Amino acid sequence: MKFFTFLHILVLAFLISYEVKAKNQIVADLSQENVKITTDFLGAKILLFGAYDGKKGDDIIVVVTGPKGLVTVQKKEKVFGIWVNTKSVNYINTPKYLNISSNRDINKILNQKTQKISEIGLNNLKIRLQPGKKVQKENEWREALTRNMLKSKLWSLNENSISLNKNALFRSYLNLPSNVITGQFEVKILHYRNSKLISKELSTINVSKSGVSAEIYNIAQNYSTLYGIFAVILAVLVGWGTNLIFRKV
């Protein structure tokens, strides 16, 4: 089954590549555009594949950005022998998922300045402190944010992970960890020649809760008191039920 889909994709990609050659563009597709978080969700691995009108030495960079929002960084200090969270800082506009992949080291593809302008690289994101807030040694906090996001696998930098084939086809895998946040993920596929962007393709991945797990979550959020009462009734019934069963045994 898996082999068949891969073959299927390959044939499709070859067909597309003729079209691509004619128009000097890049086309791409994802093995999965809707990721459903169900009760057996353990994370997802998405195949990203496509064709481009390439020459030897061309490069491809893929940037996948999840929903953006508020992320808090906390700092612990030792107070009376115990490590306590003493300071915290909020970053706004922070992607809660980020995956940057490329076919070789990004520094070899683009110079630092271009990376900064096009927001490619973990340190080039336009993340800001919450307005009106200042901290000493801001870079320490910013580094801690990157370090912790990488550790949680919500951010990742995978240089050399895109495989190119005959300057016409490319393929890459995206990993969504099990703690991934729901929402819309923007996929940017960038095709560079001599450090110049010559074509790009945009796509999206939707991550949503689905099935029983989604229902439970929604009920817990929207009918929270009823949900609590139901949880209690369920426990009472189970407790009472076991008592009945075991009395007879």
Place this chain on the structure above:
Amino acid sequence: MYIYLPIAEQPIHSLAILGVGTFLGLIMGLVGVGGGFLLTPIMMFLGIPPPVAVASVANQLVAPSVSGVLSHWKRGNVDFKMGTVLLLGGVVGSSIGVVIFNFLGKIGQLDLVIKSSYVIFLTLIGSLMLSESLNLILRKRKGKVSRGKLHQHNWLHGLPFKTRFRKSKLYISILLPIFIGIIVGILAALMGIGGGFIIVPAMIYLLGMPTSLVVGTSLFQIIFVAANTTILQASQNQTVDIVLASILLLGSVVGVQVGSRFTNILKGEYLRLILSTLIILVSLKLLTDLITIPSDIFSVIINR
């Protein structure tokens, strides 16, 4: 077999959770206490966020308590009047507890307070149980088993609003059980416990209740305190994970029933010795987590 927890928002091995629930149920059945105050730290060790662990364990506790009360009721071991007074205090206390819980979450100190209250209470209760069971074992070896006074009078019995509790053969101020209920309620909501390990000694030593009534009556009040905590946590903080609680309670109700059948076979003092060692180990683990240098002094919270 992994299962994705909808509120904790992470997958967890369902058999591991079921096993933990059963094991804790066994302890509860054998010793009479030990559900929540071991379960919540174990959930935290397994990576469940402390707020979700506390709220879901409160939910889980309802089931074995209902089951336990029914068996004790059949044997006439529940003082419903005393239980009702205690639970009135308990409901007030657990409501206060959830408010404190909320506040601590807002200022980012919830983990610290949950963990340090566990260190304090587990160390206290663990060492008390350990010394008591060791004493008893030693005394039994010597062949002397003395019984302490069951009922002592002190200044607490001089408080106003005296009420008669026929079943417990007590004539004491109603303020005392209400006060005990409030304190236990606050702790129950904050720590995800029923409070059995606090309320049982309080009933024996402070109220002077007959020991035969203590476990049944405390279970009776725990039902309401745990139920109140669950509903408030669900409506205020949305932290009750019904899937996690269900797996735990399925394991625990079976464990309790099996455990209570073996109470006559295993000696109580040896059981308490094992349990107290377990409690001290858990508390030491929590303490080391608090005092050792974290691998990263920075941590990140992703606001959903």
